[in-house]
Amino acid sequence: MGRFLVYLRSTVLLFFTYFNICLITADIPAAPVNVTVRHLQANSAVVSWEVADGDAVIGYAISQQKKDVRMLRLIQEVNTTSRSCVLWDLEENTEYIVHVQSIGLSGVSPVSDPITFRTPKEAEKSASKGNSGPMCFNRKA
Numbered sequence: 001m002g003r004f005l006v007y008l009r010s011t012v013l014l015f016f017t018y019f020n021i022c023l024i025t026a027d028i029p030a031a032p033v034n035v036t037v038r039h040l041q042a043n044s045a046v047v048s049w050e051v052a053d054g055d056a057v058i059g060y061a062i063s064q065q066k067k068d069v070r071m072l073r074l075i076q077e078v079n080t081t082s083r084s085c086v087l088w089d090l091e092e093n094t095e096y097i098v099h100v101q102s103i104g105l106s107g108v109s110p111v112s113d114p115i116t117f118r119t120p121k122e123a124e125k126s127a128s129k130g131n132s133g134p135m136c137f138n139r140k141a
């Protein structure tokens with residue numbers, strides 16, 4: 001009986017140790033992968049990405065930077081399952097660098113690999129009304 005209790009205790013201890021480690025690492029998601037840019041236009045683009053299965057992701061943060069310009073625009077959205085986001089108000093014929101991060105319950109993931117793209121000139125733009133705000137949607141919908 002005594003031996004059994006000792007055995008049980010160390011098992012429980014091991015279990016909790018393991019559980020704690022899991023909790024600490026599980027809530028900070030891995031960096032998003034497969035970041036791509038679609039619907040590239042003179043003034044807007046849609047950036048989308050994928051998140052590893054099992055990561056508890058509650059939102060995302062996108063940093064958008066004009067190449068060679070030290071100014072960063074940060075788009076952050078929580079409580080969403082979106083895996084894509086419209087970047088609006090872009091300048092034509094300009095190179096941009098975009099990173100995506102997943103937001104988990106207790107932390108933000110490392111940044112994804114950067115994606116670089118260049119907006120076309122205005123003349124190449126297809127007829128469309130300019131969007132004036134963020135429009136994010138779930139790609140799976």
Ligand SMILES: *[C@@H]1O[C@H](CO)[C@@H](O)[C@H](O)[C@H]1NC(C)=O
Pocket residue numbers: 033034050051052053
């Ligand atoms: C990323 O893309 C690769 C190749 O298309 C695919 O095999 C992989 O499953 C994707 N990753 C995720 C997390 O969806």
Ligand SMILES: *[C@@H]1O[C@H](CO)[C@@H](O)[C@H](O)[C@H]1NC(C)=O
Pocket residue numbers: 079
């Ligand atoms: C998160 O989303 C749920 C479901 O759409 C909503 O009921 C809740 O109010 C949202 N919470 C916040 C903080 O926006």
